[in-house]
Amino acid sequence: MKSLRWLLITFLCVLILSCAKGGTHSLYLRYQSLRDLPFLQQKIGSTLGMVPFRDERTDTLYVGHYTPLQGVSAYFKSDPFPLEKAMIESLSNFLSHRGVKIIPVSKWDGKPESLQNMETDSVLMIEIKKFWVEGRAHLLRTELNSVIHFVIHLGVKKEGKVFTRNVEVEKEMTFPRLTPERIEQTANEILSDIFDNFFSNPY
Numbered sequence: 001m002k003s004l005r006w007l008l009i010t011f012l013c014v015l016i017l018s019c020a021k022g023g024t025h026s027l028y029l030r031y032q033s034l035r036d037l038p039f040l041q042q043k044i045g046s047t048l049g050m051v052p053f054r055d056e057r058t059d060t061l062y063v064g065h066y067t068p069l070q071g072v073s074a075y076f077k078s079d080p081f082p083l084e085k086a087m088i089e090s091l092s093n094f095l096s097h098r099g100v101k102i103i104p105v106s107k108w109d110g111k112p113e114s115l116q117n118m119e120t121d122s123v124l125m126i127e128i129k130k131f132w133v134e135g136r137a138h139l140l141r142t143e144l145n146s147v148i149h150f151v152i153h154l155g156v157k158k159e160g161k162v163f164t165r166n167v168e169v170e171k172e173m174t175f176p177r178l179t180p181e182r183i184e185q186t187a188n189e190i191l192s193d194i195f196d197n198f199f200s201n202p203y
Helices: 002-017 040-044 083-097 112-117 180-200
Strands: 023-028 047-050 064-067 074-079 101-104 122-137 142-156 161-175
Touching (some): 040 142, 064 180, 083 122, 083 180, 112 142, 112 161
Parallel strands (some): 023 074, 047 101, 047 122, 064 122
Antiparallel strands (some): 064 074, 122 142
């Protein structure tokens, strides 16, 4: 009787851990600050030029993958898509709510000399080197490994300088059960950590 009960429990665990549907899912990526950032405008000014971000990953279609114990694996796309659009929209929304006017800039050579020709107080450009969340189900647990790597360039006109920050965050977590919502939450938590740290002390 005990062995039968154990087999039933094991079967139910497998069923639960494998419940994520295969195919492609969307992860709604957004930066939600967890800090006050009182000196934000003092540092970057009231107007920020936003240069199109560059996605330099080998595979720019997906941002993650999930492998269940049984069934079809799932891939994840960013929402909005593509990823660089999701990052620009997320940062633009955040900064606009903090009183910073966002002005699209078609191109920037990244040199401090060109800042004086800009019609903004500062200019931002980000290179996306890595952005990947990988979930893998095991018998009694599910592992989630995440890595996000940005190179952030901020040109500040009043300083006459371009500040570059190379940021790479890797996170490993274990859950009894993994859902697309939890994967989305983890990715957004990492984004919040990265940009909270950056905007708290951009240079």
